[in-house]
Amino acid sequence: MQWPTTIEDATAVQLQLRDRVIRDDQFEPFRTVAGVDVGFEQEGTITRAAVAVLDGQTLQLIDYALARQPTRFPYVPGYLSFREVPAVLEAYDKLRAKPDLLLCDGQGTAHPRQFGIACHLGVLLDLPSVGVGKSRLVGRYQEVPDERGAWQPLYYQRDIIGGVLRTRVGTKPLFISTGHRVSLETAIRLVMHCAPKYRLPETTRQAHKLASG
DNA sequence: GCGACAG
DNA sequence: ATCTTGTCGC
Numbered sequence: 001m002q003w004p005t006t007i008e009d010a011t012a013v014q015l016q017l018r019d020r021v022i023r024d025d026q027f028e029p030f031r032t033v034a035g036v037d038v039g040f041e042q043e044g045t046i047t048r049a050a051v052a053v054l055d056g057q058t059l060q061l062i063d064y065a066l067a068r069q070p071t072r073f074p075y076v077p078g079y080l081s082f083r084e085v086p087a088v089l090e091a092y093d094k095l096r097a098k099p100d101l102l103l104c105d106g107q108g109t110a111h112p113r114q115f116g117i118a119c120h121l122g123v124l125l126d127l128p129s130v131g132v133g134k135s136r137l138v139g140r141y142q143e144v145p146d147e148r149g150a151w152q153p154l155y156y157q158r159d160i161i162g163g164v165l166r167t168r169v170g171t172k173p174l175f176i177s178t179g180h181r182v183s184l185e186t187a188i189r190l191v192m193h194c195a196p197k198y199r200l201p202e203t204t205r206q207a208h209k210l211a212s213g
Numbered sequence: 214g215c216g217a218c219a220g
Numbered sequence: 221a222t223c224t225t226g227t228c229g230c
Contacts, residue, residue: 038220040221057227077218106219116219137219170230182219199216 003072003086010073010082011113018115020123027128030056033097033194035203037211038084039070047071049087049212052203053099059194059202063211064210065094077119079135080106081117088121089091102129102179103194103203107137108187110154110162110177118146122180129179130187131162132201136175151176151188163188167195169181174199 004125006011019154034053034080041048046068067090073083084106094100108114108131118131139154152160154177162177174195176187191193194201 038221040220044221075220077220080219098214115214131219135219138217180217 004082007076007079008016010079012092014115014120015111017123018113018119019176021109021115021119022181023109023178023183024181025183030065030091030128030190031098032056032062032099033101034095035188035201035205035207036088036105037204037207038087038105039211041068045071046121047083047084047087048211049091050207051088051091051095051098052206052210053095054203054206056100056193059196061206063095063097064093064206067091067094067184067212072112074115081120083136083191084117085120085124085150086211092125100128101182101190102127103191103201104129104179107131107133107175107205108162108177110137110139110156110175111206112138114161115177116177118177118179128181129197130182130190131175131177131179132191132204133175133177134172136164136201139175146170151194153168159207165191167192168197168199171199
């Protein structure tokens with residue numbers, strides 16, 4: 001299957017692959033957890049991706065990989081994965097230590113067609129994954145108490161597609177959702193575990209550093 | 214028809 | 221995402 005070029009084709013891919021998403025807990029015990037960060041250079045013509053693998057218990061860096069590719073898809077809300085996934089897959093292939101779980105920047109099922117980048121990566125890699133968005137794409141929710149660990153369900157068309165979670169007092173909450181093979185409840189627990197001190201999970205923070213300097 | 218809109 | 225230094229607040 002060649003990479004989609006139009007919104008129409010991309011939509012077809014999402015509608016076809018979304019049926020493969022497993023929203024229940026179907027995984028083996030996690031030993032390592034990976035975080036992904038994607039950035040752009042040269043006016044956005046170059047996409048750079050970084051994947052950082054951490055020990056799930058100590059949250060210490062175990063391995064990492066980087067990749068740079070020509071950007072091949074524009075940023076269109078609802079189609080983020082078609083812009084970032086190719087570079088992420090290249091970086092993932094370079095890893096010496098494959099992770100047991102992937103925490104992705106962006107939404108999982110908290111998406112217009114329930115197939116955000118976390119679902120896309122999870123399905124293509126057949127790896128448990130979780131979507132960790134810094135802002136909302138779709139859905140309605142009630143204000144989240146300003147307490148670490150507090151969260152509110154995210155509703156969209158009668159369904160709960162994710163959760164709005166406060167990982168740190170005094171900061172904006174994160175938008176958590178299932179990527180693949182991880183339930184929402186488990187996803188929230190995992191994010192809390194990976195973000196013991198700062199707003200963002202250590203996995204994401206590590207990947208961000210590696211992709212910068 | 215008018216806004217909203219992951220990174 | 222990216223362009224960019226200092227600055228206000230806990």
